[in-house]
Amino acid sequence: MDRRGQLMFDRLAGLPLDIESYDYVRLTGGERSTTLLRLHGRGHRGLGEDIMPAVEDHDALEAQTEFPLVGSWTLVEFLDALGSFDQWGGVEPEFADFARPFRNWLFESAALDLALLQAGLSLGDALGRTARPVTFVNSFGLGETPSVDGVRARLELYPSVGFKLDAAPAWSRGLIEELAGTGAVRTVDFKGRYGLEVEGDFAPVYEAVLELLPEARIEDPHEAFAAGLPLERVAYDAPIKRASDIGATQTINVKPSRIGDLRSLLEIYAHCEAHGVVMYGGGMGELGPAREQVQLLAALFHPDGPNDVAPPPFNLPEPISGLPTSPLEVTAPPIGFRLK
Structure with a gap:
């Protein structure tokens, strides 16, 4: 790993991460669906989003209730552990080269969000x-x-x-x-x-x-x-x-x-x-x-x-009024891996 990238990663790697439970929430917008993974711990909720295109993929994900996510980790320990278990419940995903990174990012983004929330840090603060x-x-x-x-x-x-x-x-x-x-x-x-x-x-x-x-x-x-x-x-x-x-x-x-x-x-x-x-x-x-x-x-x-x-x-197929303009205004982001 590039030294500069390693230095950034090191600023996050040791963050404590306590996961007590997890669940899912389906999101729907028009013909599109995604699934939120919610990691719960110490009164906080870390969020990741599964972006697989097929409804069947979301149905299969939400049926998985025994992923080995619960425990006390550091962030790097959790990220390393993701490679040791089957993230697809025994079903090989279609277009696996694209699908596997999507699913892994679901877990990593939720874990990063929860670790930052539990540490009381925004991502910007953590990375300087x-x-x-x-x-x-x-x-x-x-x-x-x-x-x-x-x-x-x-x-x-x-x-x-x-x-x-x-x-x-x-x-x-x-x-x-x-x-x-x-x-x-x-x-x-x-x-x-x-x-x-x-x-x-x-x-x-x-x-x-x-x-x-x-x-x-x-x-x-x-x-x-x-x-x-x-x-x-x-x-x-x-x-x-x-x-x-x-x-x-x-x-x-x-x-x-x-x-x-x-x-x-x-x-x-x-x-x-x-x-x-x-x-x-x-x-x-x-x-x-x-x-x-x-x-x-x-x-x-x-x-x-x-x-x-x-x-x-x-x-949306037709433009609607009342949306943010570009550039998107960014105030000081809150704690966690989130913009607002």
Whole structure:
């Protein structure tokens, strides 16, 4: 582990952690469901959120009542113990390479929250860092018949909010010109590192985005196109799980749930700060406290990037009024692994 990352981890590792019981709460928002894990101890409740996409995954998790979580630990003892038991109740998860980090982060984030609560510390205090207002973007696709209408409708309500848009072969040059006219596109996500089959010709889209959206990051470009892109325009998300994955990349999207464990997350932060790698944060469809947790991490480590950590109501099909604007104001965060 990088020495700087180790020093950050050491500031948390020895925190006492007393778990007396645990339970679950299902969260639902539109067609999306997540499950809260609540760790109880010494009058406090530490929270983590399972973000698996299928309802069946949440049903199976909530049926697990004999995880060996109860006891008196230090935080590092608990994190080390997570590798010694079956987090899936004997059922191999689909897409295990993605799913296992999600589940591990569920336990680690809840444990970190409870340990900080029991110590009377905020995460910023524990790490010696100050939270700053968070620039965030709204992330979505433009539909099967791509249209800029959704972008314009949101800009009418929230002119300071930028956008991270999922590219598609159906994007026309005219559409990209319209997007350029908004001046609000911060990132174009090609999702080219998931091994998904591409249906259609992406070459004109890459060409037009490169020309017409010169300020926008190009995230996860397909391998066939990546070599022709300026390195300073490219950002990677899906391939980044460890500091060793960064290589010569100049910009990364840091997703704690994809990384899956606190040690590796802190090592990535330390590596990027030491080597001048630009960071921004990303969520994974959180509905509850896990979204505030990624907002807090953005506030502590990369507040000025195009962070894909908008409050969950921004992901509703139609924009609604009364939501926070960007940058998200951050007062002194409370104790625990939480923003408010």
